[in-house]
Amino acid sequence: MGSNGLTVGVVGAAGYSGGELCRLLLNHPGVGAILPASRGELPFEQAHPNLAGCGLEFLSPELLVESAGGLDFVFYSAPAGTAMREAPRFVEAGVRVIDLSPDFRFADPVVYERIYGEPHASPHLLGEAAYGVTELYRDDVREARIVANPGCYVITGVLGLAPLVAGGLADLDRTIHISALNGTTGAGSTPRREVMHPEVFGSVLPYSMEGHRHGPELEDRIGALAGRKVCVGLSTAHGAFARGICLQASVSVRGRGDGAITRETLLDLYRDFHGPGHEGNYFVLLNELPKNGKPNAKEYDVYPSVASVAGSNFCHLGVDYDAERGIAKTIAVTDNLVKGAAGSAIQNMNVMAGIDETAGLTHYGL
Numbered sequence: 556m557g558s559n560g561l562t563v564g565v566v567g568a569a570g571y572s573g574g575e576l577c578r579l580l581l582n583h584p585g586v587g588a589i590l591p592a593s594r595g596e597l598p599f600e601q602a603h604p605n606l607a608g609c610g611l612e613f614l615s616p617e618l619l620v621e622s623a624g625g626l627d628f629v630f631y632s633a634p635a636g637t638a639m640r641e642a643p644r645f646v647e648a649g650v651r652v653i654d655l656s657p658d659f660r661f662a663d664p665v666v667y668e669r670i671y672g673e674p675h676a677s678p679h680l681l682g683e684a685a686y687g688v689t690e691l692y693r694d695d696v697r698e699a700r701i702v703a704n705p706g707c708y709v710i711t712g713v714l715g716l717a718p719l720v721a722g723g724l725a726d727l728d729r730t731i732h733i734s735a736l737n738g739t740t741g742a743g744s745t746p747r748r749e750v751m752h753p754e755v756f757g758s759v760l761p762y763s764m765e766g767h768r769h770g771p772e773l774e775d776r777i778g779a780l781a782g783r784k785v786c787v788g789l790s791t792a793h794g795a796f797a798r799g800i801c802l803q804a805s806v807s808v809r810g811r812g813d814g815a816i817t818r819e820t821l822l823d824l825y826r827d828f829h830g831p832g833h834e835g836n837y838f839v840l841l842n843e844l845p846k847n848g849k850p851n852a853k854e855y856d857v858y859p860s861v862a863s864v865a866g867s868n869f870c871h872l873g874v875d876y877d878a879e880r881g882i883a884k885t886i887a888v889t890d891n892l893v894k895g896a897a898g899s900a901i902q903n904m905n906v907m908a909g910i911d912e913t914a915g916l917t918h919y920g921l
């Protein structure tokens with residue numbers, strides 16, 4: 556780190572996650588210089604008019620590689636297949652890599668090829684990549700040369716399900732059912748008619764129902780927490796909003812129906828795992844508002860709202876329990892571009908750089 560702070564490069568800086576990285580890095584107290592890379596012709600402030608006045612200018616990805624000697628970190632926010640080909644050049648130059656794409660998320664290159672449809676270009680680096688759910692893998696992240704930032708549905712689901720799974724309450728012989736709505740920025744900035752405003756507004760757009768790519772990643776991560784194979788049925792759709800994920804999970808509970816488990820049991824479990832309020836996992840906040848107990852009372856305020864986390868690095872959680880069926884319900888909300896992408900990546904950078912994990916990220920939602 557130089558005397559003015561960290562120097563960081565961003566590949567894919569013209570895109571949605573890359574733009575969000577720049578927005579957050581511009582306000583980061585430990586960052587002295589940002590080098591955003593794009594292959595396109597558009598000036599930086601035209602690509603990101605929300606950052607007008609920031610003074611950043613794009614350089615080419617080739618020039619960024621040539622500048623590697625002066626970088627502390629490089630973020631990859633490019634499509635799958637880019638970082639696995641290019642990141643080794645940064646690693647060899649001593650630059651630590653944080654990849655927002657799926658390229659380094661699976662230890663086994665065969666699994667990567669099965670899901671992403673091409674052989675892995677740098678299988679020798681997979682073993683050393685840390686998986687970047689900071690809340691669960693801080694120690695691995697701290698030392699890593701490469702961090703694989705998790706998928707946006709995955710970090711939301713893992714933070715929401717970890718207490719149930721690690722606490723031994725989930726009956727993992729049964730499928731975990733997850734239904735999640737993502738904002739349209741989740742589709743990236745390449746234009747597609749189906750996700751244009753006139754098509755999506757006032758509607759919902761289901762996709763990848765045969766098995767979203769994040770399903771196996773969720774199974775991998777929840778399986779690692781449980782120490783066994785698990786089955787996750789993930790259903791995904793875009794909602795008529797730009798940012799945010801609202802994920803709802805249904806998990807069968809061991810010892811169902813014996814009356815021993817209540818919503819309070821689940822709240823205790825979640826509070827123990829993530830810590831109360833900002834203690835423990837600072838960015839994970841549990842909605843603990845009490846219910847009045849009347850059947851079908853539609854107590855909306857006891858569950859988190861996706862609008863509340865927009866623009867922030869927070870994950871808000873809510874829980875409930877269907878006692879008649881023995882099913883625990885978890886609701887987890889994040890901003891897909893922040894906690895689901897750029898914010899988590901910066902949280903990982905903070906841990907790797909040995910600075911406060913929350914630096915540059917403590918602002919609340921819009």
Ligand SMILES: NC(=O)c1ccc[n+]([C@@H]2O[C@H](COP(=O)([O-])OP(=O)(O)OC[C@H]3O[C@@H](n4cnc5c(N)ncnc54)[C@H](OP(=O)(O)O)[C@@H]3O)[C@@H](O)[C@H]2O)c1
Binds near residue numbers: 594740
């Ligand atoms: N959107 C989300 O909610 C989200 C959440 C978590 C993770 N991610 C992951 O983050 C990555 C970026 O997603 P995004 O939604 O931000 O996509 P995006 O808006 O489409 O931006 C991707 C950017 O990558 C650049 N790019 C494309 N091919 C490249 C290449 N071969 N080399 C260098 N740069 C290249 C493009 O910029 P230029 O053409 O200007 O170079 C483009 O602007 C993806 O891997 C995605 O899976 C996205």
